[in-house]
Amino acid sequence: MLEVRDLDVSFGRARRRFKAVDGVSLTVGPDETLGLVGESGSGKTTVARVVVGLVKPDSGDVLFDGKPLGPVGRRPASLQRAVQMVFQDPRSSLNPRMTVSAVIDEAWRTHPESAPTGDRTAGLHQLLDDVGLDATVARHRAGELSGGQCQRVSIARALAVKPRLLVCDEAVSALDVSVQSQILRLLVDLQQRHHLSMLFISHDLGVVHQIADRIAVMRRGVLVEEGVATDVLSDPQHEYTRSLLDAALELTKES
Amino acid sequence: MTVSLEVAGLVVDLPGRDGPVRVVDEVSFDIAPATTVGLIGESGSGKTMTANAVIDLLPDGARTGGALRWQGEDLLQVSASRRRRVRGHEIAMIFQDPLAALNPTQTVGRQVGEILRRAGRPSDEVRRRVLELLDRTGIPEPATRSRNYPHEFSGGMRQRAMIALALAGSPALLLADEPTTALDVTVQARILRLLRDIQEDEGLAMLLVSHDLRVVNHVAHQVVVMYAGRVAERGPTAALLSKPAHPYTRALVDSVPAVRTRTALAHPLPGTPATPANRPSGCAFHPRCPIARELCRTEQPAVREVGAGRWTACHFAEELVG
Numbered sequence: 001m002l003e004v005r006d007l008d009v010s011f012g013r014a015r016r017r018f019k020a021v022d023g024v025s026l027t028v029g030p031d032e033t034l035g036l037v038g039e040s041g042s043g044k045t046t047v048a049r050v051v052v053g054l055v056k057p058d059s060g061d062v063l064f065d066g067k068p069l070g071p072v073g074r075r076p077a078s079l080q081r082a083v084q085m086v087f088q089d090p091r092s093s094l095n096p097r098m099t100v101s102a103v104i105d106e107a108w109r110t111h112p113e114s115a116p117t118g119d120r121t122a123g124l125h126q127l128l129d130d131v132g133l134d135a136t137v138a139r140h141r142a143g144e145l146s147g148g149q150c151q152r153v154s155i156a157r158a159l160a161v162k163p164r165l166l167v168c169d170e171a172v173s174a175l176d177v178s179v180q181s182q183i184l185r186l187l188v189d190l191q192q193r194h195h196l197s198m199l200f201i202s203h204d205l206g207v208v209h210q211i212a213d214r215i216a217v218m219r220r221g222v223l224v225e226e227g228v229a230t231d232v233l234s235d236p237q238h239e240y241t242r243s244l245l246d247a248a249l250e251l252t253k254e255s
Numbered sequence: 256m257t258v259s260l261e262v263a264g265l266v267v268d269l270p271g272r273d274g275p276v277r278v279v280d281e282v283s284f285d286i287a288p289a290t291t292v293g294l295i296g297e298s299g300s301g302k303t304m305t306a307n308a309v310i311d312l313l314p315d316g317a318r319t320g321g322a323l324r325w326q327g328e329d330l331l332q333v334s335a336s337r338r339r340r341v342r343g344h345e346i347a348m349i350f351q352d353p354l355a356a357l358n359p360t361q362t363v364g365r366q367v368g369e370i371l372r373r374a375g376r377p378s379d380e381v382r383r384r385v386l387e388l389l390d391r392t393g394i395p396e397p398a399t400r401s402r403n404y405p406h407e408f409s410g411g412m413r414q415r416a417m418i419a420l421a422l423a424g425s426p427a428l429l430l431a432d433e434p435t436t437a438l439d440v441t442v443q444a445r446i447l448r449l450l451r452d453i454q455e456d457e458g459l460a461m462l463l464v465s466h467d468l469r470v471v472n473h474v475a476h477q478v479v480v481m482y483a484g485r486v487a488e489r490g491p492t493a494a495l496l497s498k499p500a501h502p503y504t505r506a507l508v509d510s511v512p513a514v515r516t517r518t519a520l521a522h523p524l525p526g527t528p529a530t531p532a533n534r535p536s537g538c539a540f541h542p543r544c545p546i547a548r549e550l551c552r553t554e555q556p557a558v559r560e561v562g563a564g565r566w567t568a569c570h571f572a573e574e575l576v577g
Contacts, residue, residue, distance in 0.1 A: 039439035040410075146527045147298070176297035177466055178543075181510040182523040203440065206512030210520055234515050247444040248514045249469035251496065 001197055002028040002051065002083075002165055007060035009046050009221075020046045021057070022221040028165065033191065033198040035212030035229060037205060037244070043221040044201050048169045051199060052085045064165070081111045084158035088170035090150030096143030100128070100153050103142065107160040114161040130193075131156045132186055148179035152186070159190065166191070167199045172207065184211060205248050209233050217241050259326070259460040260286040260309065260346075260428055266320030267304050267313060271532060275318065278304045278531045280484040282321075283558070284477075286428065291454055291461040293475030293492065295468060295507070299530035301484040302464050306430050309462065310348045311338045325428075343370055347421035351433040353413035357405040363416045364389070364401025370424045388419040393449055411442035418449065422457075429454070432464040447473055468511050472496055477564075480504050483529040483539035486558055488572075490565040500567040500576045502544050538570065546571055 009021040021043040028034045038044045049055040050062060053072035062069045064079055072080065087093040094103060104124055108115035116123030125135040131152040142150060151171065158166060168187065172180045188211055191198055202208050208215060209229055216226040217238065225238040236242045267279035279301040286292045296302035307313050309323055311330070323330040325345070330338060350356040358366055368385040372378070389397035392415040405413055414434060421429060431450065435443040451474050454461050465471050471478055472492060479489040480501065488501035499505040503524075512518040524543045529535055535542050541551040548571070556568045561576060569575070 039441065148527050176528055177468075177507055177510055178297060178524045179527060181521045182525075185520050185523055188520060205440075206514045206518070209514060209517050210512045230517055233517075243441060245514060247441040249440075249444070249447075249473050250514055251469055251472055251508065251511045252513065 001030050001032075001065060002199070003061070003063040003066075004047070004051065005061040005063070007047065007050060007062070008058040009043070009050060009055060010058055019221050021050070024060075024218070024221070024223045026216050026223065026226065028197045028199055030197060031191070031195055032214070033200055033212045035208035035215040036199060036201045036218065037203065037208055037215060038218035039203065039244075041220065042218040044218050045169055046221075047218070048085070048167050048199060048201055051165075052083055052167055053080065077111065081114060081161045082164045083167065084161060084163035084165070085167040085169065086151070086154050086158055086171045089174050090147060090154050091142075093154055094142035094150055094157075097141055099139060099141050100133075100145075100156075101138040103153060103157055104138075104160050107157050111161040127156050127160055130159065130190070132182070146179075147175050148182060151175060151179075151183055155183075155186065155190070159194065162194075163196065165197045165199065167201075169201045170203070171200075173202065173204070180207075187211070205233060205244065217244070257288060258285045258324070259288045260462075261322070261324040262286075262305070262309070263324060264321035265305060265308060265323065267301070267308055268318040268320075269304075269314065270316040276532045278484050279308065280531070282479075282481070282484075282486050284479045284486065284489055286460045286462060286477075288427070288460050289454070289458040290476045291451075291463055291474050292477045292479060293471030294462060294464045294479050294481065295466065295471055296481035297466060297528040299483060299528055300481040301531065302481050303432055304484075305481070306348070306432055306462060306464050309428075310346055310430055311342055312348075343426075344424040345426055346428045346430065347424055347426035348430040348432065349414075349417050349421050349434045351436050353410070353417040354405060356417055357413065357420075359405055362402050362404055363408065367401070367416065367420045367423050370420075384423070385419075388422055389416070391422070391453070392416070392419040393445070394419070410438055411446060414438065414442075414446050415449065418446075418453070422453070426459070428460045428462065430462045430464070433466070434463070435470060436465070436467070443470075450474060468496065468507055480507070483534050484531040485539060486566070486568060487540065488565070488567040488569070489558075490562075494562075494565065498576055500561050500565055500572040501540075501569045502546055502575065503540050505575060506543075506545075538568070546574060 004026050007021050007024045010017050010019045036044045050057050053075050056071045069079055133152050172183050212229045215229045215232045217224050219240045225241045262284050265279055265282045268275040269278050282305055294302045319331050364385050367388055368381045371381045386397040394400050394415050435446050475492050478492050478495045480487045482503050487503045499508055506524045510521040526543045529539045537553050538551045538556050541547040550570050556570045558566050558568045561567050561572045
């Protein structure tokens with residue numbers, strides 16, 4: 001469904017130019033979750049930003065159902081709608097002065113074909129219910145909500161346009177521990193209910209192991225290992241994956 | 256057991272829109288010399304405020320109660336000049352974001368040596384000690400790197416520089432507030448190892464504030480779990496994490512996934528963490544608690560002992576620890 005081929009992205013000019021993504025290829029199939037892991041500077045966020053169209057690659061193909069995605073602006077509306085992103089910091093990705101109902105309405109105005117045909121209020125309440133929010137939240141401004149509620153609104157905004165691929169960039173990292181597991185469960189439930197594919201980016205190997213079917217490991221712009229999640233994390237082939245696993249802390253008692 | 260710091264019924268009230276808010280409510284625990292206490296909590300739990308009270312960094316308008324007994328004197332009662340003398344010398348702090356905590360306009364070496372220069376030490380001694388500290392905290396080529404500015408350091412190196420700075424005053428107690436939260440896992444592992452080595456070698460007492468049970472498990476001898484400004488439970492790390500005596504701790508432990516094996520998603524707690532400004536009646540945790548009863552709604556549980564060194568604020572802890 002999503003296919004990224006030989007992606008190259010670089011930033012800066014002349015001598016300061018450096019390659020953030022270097023020849024990365026990956027795929028995400030229907031109903032599949034691909035976990036993309038790596039440390040800061042590995043290029044995982046840049047890959048996500050190319051997929052949603054916020055960054056223009058130097059070269060390489062990003063295809064959705066075999067059709068080129070292209071950057072936002074030149075991306076056909078139907079494809080733009082199909083790929084939605086949930087950001088790390090829900091507070092800065094929502095306008096704090098907009099009401100929740102206005103946030104969702106804006107998504108529907110951008111993509112009218114995804115808006116409910118009948119009663120918009122009923123559609124809005126259905127959507128909020130879908131992400132575990134009370135209908136009364138619709139009247140609140142984003143700035144009045146807790147971090148977990150904000151992230152639910154961000155997810156509702158993404159879902160509002162009926163996407164097929166959800167790109168989650170550290171979507172639970174900024175949340176409280178007890179709220180993190182709520183949002184993870186919500187993402188997995190929604191994925192099953194709405195037949196979504198997910199590109200799930202995280203530095204937390206444990207979380208990725210819980211929800212990804214396959215895992216791709218990036219280091220300094222290069223994809224170093226890729227495979228079935230349990231294989232990669234229980235029997236890593238690349239030295240870098242091994243070093244990530246060795247550094248990861250476990251709660252089970254160690255010596 | 257000798258005690259380095261005794262936090263006894265600590266109370267912190269902050270001014271709020273509708274009157275003062277009790278952000279730290281009767282918090283008690285001890286830190287023995289040469290041990291690390293992990294202070295665990297989510298946002299609004301009061302963990303950072305507790306640490307800030309110890310190092311005298313509470314915001315303006317804060318009112319305190321209870322006592323902070325430090326080597327025989329109550330830090331909440333001593334004079335301002337004595338508190339300044341304690342801060343940085345006897346008790347030092349490491350912050351989460353070294354880039355914000357370090358001065359961008361001064362070289363790393365100058366900042367690490369500042370406390371020594373202020374103490375009137377001769378400059379060659381200051382220089383020798385700075386290089387020693389940078390070397391001790393694992394900064395390569397200390398002589399060269401001491402002339403660098405913080406922005407020329409990587410995140411991990413900056414955190415090492417801040418640890419060097421904290422150690423410069425030869426403290427007996429080190430407070431570390433989320434010292435590795437902003438770091439990559441491989442860097443985090445190295446910084447935690449460094450903190451553990453230093454703590455052991457120097458016989459330091461350490462208070463490690465974190466939201467991450469894995470970090471606390473890795474370095475702390477004792478754990479204090481806070482919820483909505485109060486202590487939920489405290490006790491020795493291994494016992495507390497393997498058999499929590501509070502349903503909140505239990506939920507936190509259950510939510511931590513294993514890395515090498517696939518863990519099923521935890522059953523999440525409902526709702527969001529209670530905040531001191533909006534604290535439920537009785538046990539503050541009752542609206543989210545899977546074993547709450549009527550008593551939990553009406554009566555605030557006292558912190559009580561339920562086993563060797565195990566203290567909990569749950570009416571029904573026996574059902575958890577057996």
